[in-house]
Amino acid sequence: MSNPSIKLSIIGSGYVGLVTGACFAEVGHQVVCVDNDPRKLDALRAGKIPIYEPGLEDLVHRNVAAGRLRFTGDIGEAVENSQVVFIAVPTPPQPDGSVDLSFIEQVAREIAGVLKDYRVIVDKSTVPVKTGEKVADTIRRYNKHGADFDVVSNPEFLREGCAVGDLMNPDRIVIGASGERAVGLMQKIYEPFKAPVLVTDINSAELIKHAANSFLALKISYINAVAAVCEASGADVEMVADGIGMDRRIGRNFLNAGIGYGGSCFPKDIAAFIAICDDLGVPFDLLKEVQRINRDVRARFVKKVREALWVLRDKKIAVWGLTFKPDTDDVRSSVAIDVVNDLLGEGAKVRVYDPKGAEKAREFKLIEGADFASSPLDAAKDAEALIIATEWEEFRNVDLGAVKAAMHTPLVFDGRNLFDPGTMEQMGFRYTGVGRTS
Ligand code: UDX
Numbered sequence: 001m002s003n004p005s006i007k008l009s010i011i012g013s014g015y016v017g018l019v020t021g022a023c024f025a026e027v028g029h030q031v032v033c034v035d036n037d038p039r040k041l042d043a044l045r046a047g048k049i050p051i052y053e054p055g056l057e058d059l060v061h062r063n064v065a066a067g068r069l070r071f072t073g074d075i076g077e078a079v080e081n082s083q084v085v086f087i088a089v090p091t092p093p094q095p096d097g098s099v100d101l102s103f104i105e106q107v108a109r110e111i112a113g114v115l116k117d118y119r120v121i122v123d124k125s126t127v128p129v130k131t132g133e134k135v136a137d138t139i140r141r142y143n144k145h146g147a148d149f150d151v152v153s154n155p156e157f158l159r160e161g162c163a164v165g166d167l168m169n170p171d172r173i174v175i176g177a178s179g180e181r182a183v184g185l186m187q188k189i190y191e192p193f194k195a196p197v198l199v200t201d202i203n204s205a206e207l208i209k210h211a212a213n214s215f216l217a218l219k220i221s222y223i224n225a226v227a228a229v230c231e232a233s234g235a236d237v238e239m240v241a242d243g244i245g246m247d248r249r250i251g252r253n254f255l256n257a258g259i260g261y262g263g264s265c266f267p268k269d270i271a272a273f274i275a276i277c278d279d280l281g282v283p284f285d286l287l288k289e290v291q292r293i294n295r296d297v298r299a300r301f302v303k304k305v306r307e308a309l310w311v312l313r314d315k316k317i318a319v320w321g322l323t324f325k326p327d328t329d330d331v332r333s334s335v336a337i338d339v340v341n342d343l344l345g346e347g348a349k350v351r352v353y354d355p356k357g358a359e360k361a362r363e364f365k366l367i368e369g370a371d372f373a374s375s376p377l378d379a380a381k382d383a384e385a386l387i388i389a390t391e392w393e394e395f396r397n398v399d400l401g402a403v404k405a406a407m408h409t410p411l412v413f414d415g416r417n418l419f420d421p422g423t424m425e426q427m428g429f430r431y432t433g434v435g436r437t438s
Contacts, residue, residue: 005029006189009078010086011107013040013071015051015163016124016156017088022056023167025063027192033071034078044071052329052356055164075107076114084120084185085111086154087135091125097271098279099128108135112142115149120182122152126209126269128276132176132202150182153202155209160263161327170195176205210273214287217266219254221293227257227435228300237435238417257435259301259389259415260294262324262335267294297434298335302342304432305413309385313347316408318383320376321390321416322367323357331357331366336389339415340367343387353379355394381406391416400427 005028010021013035021033035041043050047064049057063069072078079085089103104125111121121139123132136151153176158166173195175186183199190197200208223244227237237257245252261267270287277284309315324334331337334357343350344367352358353373361367373379376398380386386407388395395418404410410429412419417433424431 004188004191006084006185007082008032008084008086008189009034009082010088010124011075011078011111012087012089012103012125013044014088014090015053015160016158017086018044018049018051018060019053019056019158019163019167020086020088020124020156022059022063022069023164024189025066025069026059026168029068029189030082031063031069032078032082033069034073034075035071036073038073041071041073053163054161054327059164075110079111079114079119080116082119084122084189086122086124088124088156091127093268093271096275098275099126099272101127101131101134104131104135105138108138109142112139115139115143115147116145118148118150118181120150120152120185122154122186123206124154124156126155126213126265126272127153127206128272128279129203129206129210131206150177150179151202152177152182152186153205154186155205157209157212160330161325168193173197174200174205174208176200176202176208178202210269210276213266213269214273214284214290216254217261217270217294218286218290220256220261220266221290223255223257224260224297224434225293227297230435230437234437235435236437240435257417258297258391259339259434260297260335262333262338264324264330264332267291267333298338298342301413301415301434302339305343305385305387306346308411308413308430308432312343315348315385316383317343317348317350318373318379318381318386318407319343319350319352319370320354320379320386320388320395321357321392322352322354322361323390323392326390326392327356329356329360331361331364334390336415337361337366339387339389340370344369351379351381351383354390355392357390377402377406382408384408385411385413388412388414388416388418391418400424400429404428 007030009032010017011034013033021031025031087107092100094100132151132153173190177183230237241255245255274287321336350370351373352370353376358372380403412429412431414433
């Protein structure tokens with residue numbers, strides 16, 4: 001028997017909204033994605049996807065063609081024609097780390113302005129605990145019809161680069177709700193995904209998102225701190241991580257040492273969680289240490305380059321990788337970008353290559369003064385050192401003999417432990433990884 005199709009609207013056709021809308025359509029629901037940017041809507045209607053995410057373009061095209069996915073700028077029409085309304089608008093950080101909730105508040109008021117009959121309003125954006133209560137309060141205050149509704153928190157755990165896969169095969173689905181009617185509808189929406197569902201109260205669901213991301217960042221900072229101990233003692237962090245990770249209570253995932261975590265989620269979510277906890281009067285200092293370690297690993301890495309090259313001014317340095325991780329074109333809050341700027345700041349001549357991130361780095365002027373190369377080999381030409389800042393698969397398959405021949409001096413600083421130290425030394429490179437001995 002086919003699954004029941006539910007009419008859904010997604011307000012905010014950004015990263016989370018678009019991927020979520022496309023995946024809901026894929027499993028058979030009727031989805032309308034709303035956005036207030038007419039240019040974005042035109043592009044989407046013309047089949048152009050504003051972000052690079054493997055599998056997304058096909059998914060959008062297929063579901064638009066099947067009549068299950070469409071785009072509109074009219075929030076009233078979208079709310080009128082859907083049983084469940086998802087909010088997926090940005091929640092950007094403010095200078096003090098706390099979350100700017102003005103987009104959420106505005107959408108809540110807009111929904112209130114058009115709400116006539118019962119709807120489930122679902123918050124998918126990452127928000128501080130107790131936001132659901134405020135959304136419900138706002139809708140109640142601004143709705144003239146006194147319409148019935150439920151607010152649900154349904155946090156999103158997708159990772160960039162594998163967002164479609166994460167959404168189609170999630171580890172778990174968290175539904176934070178207060179009424180059975182809303183829970184029933186949410187369960188129907190997620191039935192086709194065949195994933196474990198955890199039903200909680202709204203506050204707990206909101207907290208799960210921040211607590212989960214903070215824990216993952218903590219794991220990364222933990223292994224990066226262990227990497228420093230490995231360097232000081234002659235141990236190998238990859239072996240240590242394997243040994244720790246084989247304990248099923250710990251697991252090997254997110255124990256990859258490197259130059260630290262970046263991206264549009266972890267740095268922002270950890271800062272937000274710290275601010276939320278401060279606000280609640282329960283300071284979470286452990287997370288401040290997580291941030292400190294993350295800053296420290298990058299400084300330690302650049303120091304190694306400085307120690308080998310002595311003065312960085314006018315040194316030709318090749319950097320492979322700009323995105324905050326592979327398989328994305330996202331260069332926001334990327335540690336790779338920070339490393340390039342550290343080097344530029346000391347007067348180095350930096351030549352960068354990234355398979356997908358160069359365009360955005362150039363467009364947003366994130367690394368002014370750096371040269372853009374057309375290939376990994378092109379970047380390495382005449383370089384006095386090569387830095388690997390993002391672990392793209394493409395780099396694994398580069399002809400390293402040609403790279404060595406092209407470089408002025410074969411010094412490699414591998415910020416993502418992409419290569420095996422022994423093999424690199426055998427090939428004649430002077431190789432430095434993170435937390436590794438050769
Ligand atoms: C993350 C969460 O994984 C996801 O559940 C949440 O919804 C959004 O934030 P994302 O930011 O897309 O997803 O990327 P992720 O794969 O988690 O990597 C984040 C950063 O951590 C990257 O900079 C990556 O290089 C770094 N990282 C990750 C490490 O340095 N070591 C690791 O072992 C894992």
